[in-house]
Amino acid sequence: MNKIADEVKEMSADVVKVGLLGLGTVGGGVIKTIRSQQEKLTSRLGKRIEIVKALVRDSEKQRAVSLDRSVLTTDFDEVLQSDVDIVVEVMGGVEPTYEYVRALIEKGCHVVTANKELLAKKGTELVDLANRHHVHLAYEASVAGGIPILGVLRQFLRTNDITGVRGILNGTTNFILTKMETEQQSYHDVLKQAQELGYAEADPRSDVEGFDAMYKLYILAQLVYGESLPLEEVNRRGIADLTAGQIRMASELGYRIKLIAQAHRRGDGIRLSVEPTALPTSHPLAQIQDAFNAVQLSGNIVGDLLFTGRGAGELPTASAVVEDLAYLLTQPFIPHPAWKEREAATSSKEEVEGHSLCYLEGSGPAATPDQVLHFLRRAGVSVHKLKVQFDLGGVLRAGLITSGLEQEHADLLTSDFGLQVRCFPLLGDA
């Protein structure tokens, strides 16, 4: 042991000075990881990693990891004026983070970030700025936690044409959907449990309304297609209006509802969507349960590849941050491919075509199975699969795999039959 320690010391005449912006869950994980893997990092880099500054909101707060009092600061200028070589940004948000990261890049600091919102909103500028200042901007941790999906796309899948990318990019919503199915509980009950377990934030909107998954999809699209869409052009829908009845009905039809983020080419444009989607239970993404993430890529030569792992949490994200940091320290600077954003999308929000899984529920006098099916047949809607519950109280609950059911039909089902209608696009074969 002593011998190794001595060797390490000799090698480490040189030190990499790291600054930290933010010292929350992930920041704490980064410090723990650097400490527990210090020997391995030192032998790989030939340098010791040292945390020299950490920007925090409250320097008096009790923390799970101990840092020398002199390292903590509440003043960003202290970080900027220190001699850090690399900054790890894990404070989140766009303001003031964007200004901080800009200033650090302009000073010549490499930046490692886990901040998907910052990248989705300011990535184009930051990539350009980093290129102009010849510094690395590394962000593996921003998408799918510990799964090295961005590295794989940048290094090992560049000969293939990637024809599509889809995945489960948000662990909180996948946890909620899994619990709603397995325990047949309502969205609100499960959300409450998830908050108590620490799987969901007190303000869960970024997760449950699909913003978090949308930011990650935006970043994936930049790597896969070399461009992305303005965020307001992403077809985004969350999970907060899903009911246990819809999920149970889907299950009876052989489907599972997941919050699927997808990017694919459409004509000469691209289409991005984040929405609750029905998958056949045999689909690989339907198997991803609890807080796990998964990304499926389709390459024209390699076929489909699926990558699965924990997408969030202290250590998986910290793993991605520290692996990224160590990787960039062994790489010469190469300009990062520029990010582009399409100015005007061509109707990327158009309705999904093809098959969908529709859930109907209501108790109007006309809401009988016969009359509803008769209406659909006359309207030219095809019903490929059907499950109906029609109880003595006259409540109809029906699940249909359909094609050709459009908004006007849904409106008529509501106005003329008193039915609530909720349709989910299908992924995979119907």
Next chain:
Amino acid sequence: MNKIADEVKEMSADVVKVGLLGLGTVGGGVIKTIRSQQEKLTSRLGKRIEIVKALVRDSEKQRAVSLDRSVLTTDFDEVLQSDVDIVVEVMGGVEPTYEYVRALIEKGCHVVTANKELLAKKGTELVDLANRHHVHLAYEASVAGGIPILGVLRQFLRTNDITGVRGILNGTTNFILTKMETEQQSYHDVLKQAQELGYAEADPRSDVEGFDAMYKLYILAQLVYGESLPLEEVNRRGIADLTAGQIRMASELGYRIKLIAQAHRRGDGIRLSVEPTALPTSHPLAQIQDAFNAVQLSGNIVGDLLFTGRGAGELPTASAVVEDLAYLLTQPFIPHPAWKEREAATSSKEEVEGHSLCYLEGSGPAATPDQVLHFLRRAGVSVHKLKVQFDLGGVLRAGLITSGLEQEHADLLTSDFGLQVRCFPLLGDA
């Protein structure tokens, strides 16, 4: 289109000259891939890839891909004396391949290979030779086809301690096991179908006896642990003796039998095994069906990661070869970490401890459920779960999840009760 073609032409004053050893299924796929992705490759490399020599057994044979007659040769010396920069080795086998690859490396050629047998048997020497001659030896295609698992281990998981690696590394056997379960057919019937479909070779031994998976596991262990075991120290068992009855019984107990390749640390040594293993049907590796491959890695920081894709076939393997080739052309030469082989393994072949799934079948007079369970209880074997069929003809078929059942018990069950006994180690929790 013309504009792009012109630009490409200008960039490609420089050409990468590639030689091919072997022009079978994968070799044909490599040529198709280089042709279909030529524009992309050229813009990435700044050079055009050109196949200048291809070593074949029979230069008159009709082939799916057309190559200029002058490119084909049956004489290795023509390849060696040509001006190739890189050689792609897809001829397979160890002799004469090893001599060819040695000669090319000594001449200063980079080598890309998909040959797991060559690497498992001669990798230590070849890695060392390539390092001494400052050439790349790239072999992503040798393990898990198109899944870039070796690249991920070498580049993106170097800070983590990898505590274990396990996977389904052979598509043929996974296809056979899937069919045996879903169609309740015998091993021999399914093997015949697999051969007709081209999923299995006329001589299937390398696949069904676990050699192919063992070679791949050997390579994975080199990357994960920096060392491997002599092949004869790997605990290897194939699938040829499995019966549909065993697979059905496992399924009734909630398990699926897969040919699992595993490497893990044990004390200060490592243990490698390839053997039919019972997995709870909810285990991620139990979900991998048909000819797919999957690799699961456990990192001490990142947790479990799972990578899935097509592990064999013309295009997935060709994808890995061409991605590897393009990647190395953009990388400076860095010595490859040396491979090591432990000389004397410390009893890596010891019996698996812990839980196992045991299948008993027979019709001796003592082979009644009561008497067998009585015997096991007295012998101190714990039975955690049990399924019994005992038909009117006196044939007992039993599936047990047990702990403590050792070879001596199995021998007594055979000699005293007339039962055939087959036990499978369990992966995951019992």
